[in-house]
Amino acid sequence: MKKIVLLLLLSAFGLQLHAQLTEEAIFSHYVANHALINPAAIGFNENSQAFMNIRRGAQNFPGSPTSYAISYNGAAGNVLGLGASIFSENIDLLTNFRFQGGVGLRFKVTEDIKVAGGLTVEITQRRLSNSILDNGFYDPGDQIVETNVEG
Numbered sequence: 327m328k329k330i331v332l333l334l335l336l337s338a339f340g341l342q343l344h345a346q347l348t349e350e351a352i353f354s355h356y357v358a359n360h361a362l363i364n365p366a367a368i369g370f371n372e373n374s375q376a377f378m379n380i381r382r383g384a385q386n387f388p389g390s391p392t393s394y395a396i397s398y399n400g401a402a403g404n405v406l407g408l409g410a411s412i413f414s415e416n417i418d419l420l421t422n423f424r425f426q427g428g429v430g431l432r433f434k435v436t437e438d439i440k441v442a443g444g445l446t447v448e449i450t451q452r453r454l455s456n457s458i459l460d461n462g463f464y465d466p467g468d469q470i471v472e473t474n475v476e477g
Contacts, residue, residue, distance in 0.1 A: 359375065359397060361375075361397070361399040361409050361428065362397070362411075364444070365409075365428045365429070365430055365444030365445055365446040366430050366432075366442040366443050366444040367399075367430065367442070367444070368399040368400075368407040368408065368409040368428050368429065368430030368444050369399060369400055369401040369402065369406065369407015369408065369409070369430050369432065370407065370430060370432055370440070370442050371401075372401040373400065373401065374398070374399070374400030374401070375399055375400060376396075376397070376398045377395070377396070377397045377398075378395070378396050379393070379394070379396075380392075380393070380394050381393045388418075389417065389418030389419070390417075391415065391416070391417045392415070392416045392417075393413070393415045393416075394412075394413070394414045394415075395411065395412070395413045395414075396411065396412050397409065397410065397412075397426075398410055398411075399428070399430075405431055405432060405433065406429065406430070406431060407429065407430035407431070407444070408428070408429055408430075409426075409427070409428040409429075409430070409446075410425070410426065410427050410428070411424075411425070411426040411428075412424070412425055412426075413425075413426075419454050419455040419457060419458045420452070420453075420454060420455075421452070421453055421454075421455065422450070422451075422452050423450070423451045423453075424448055424449065424450045424451075425449045426446055426448045426449075427446070427447050427448075428444060428445065428446040428447070429444060429445055430442055430443070430444035431443050431444065452474070453474055453475065454471065454474040454475045455475075456475055458471060459471075459475065
């Protein structure tokens with residue numbers, strides 16, 4: 327029984343890891359842009375930060391993945407920080423688009439100690455290119471394909 331539970335946990339971890347690796351190029355910059363993984367960091371240093379990341383993999387192959395990311399975060403007053411990010415990833419006929427908006431609050435407890443909290447909201451759209459309808463493997467009337475072409 328312990329082996330089955332361990333196998334299930336490792337399988338779930340492997341699936342999660344595979345899903346995260348597609349966005350590795352964007353989120354590997356968290357060392358410079360802490361707001362990517364921690365919304366409390368938005369505006370924490372009371373500075374404005376803008377980042378841009380473009381990555382293209384396997385350039386010589388048609389339909390190779392291309393990722394774009396633009397983000398900004400900064401202080402919007404003594405307590406408030408605001409941030410926004412736009413991510414786009416194109417892999418052959420599949421396009422993933424994400425918009426994130428975030429807010430961070432910071433409070434000075436003493437001269438040396440600050441406390442912060444934050445919240446991030448994300449809108450995601452995944453769609454297929456219209457050119458998939460011209461593909462020889464497309465079955466007219468396929469509801470899954472037609473729904474994803476529309477986004």
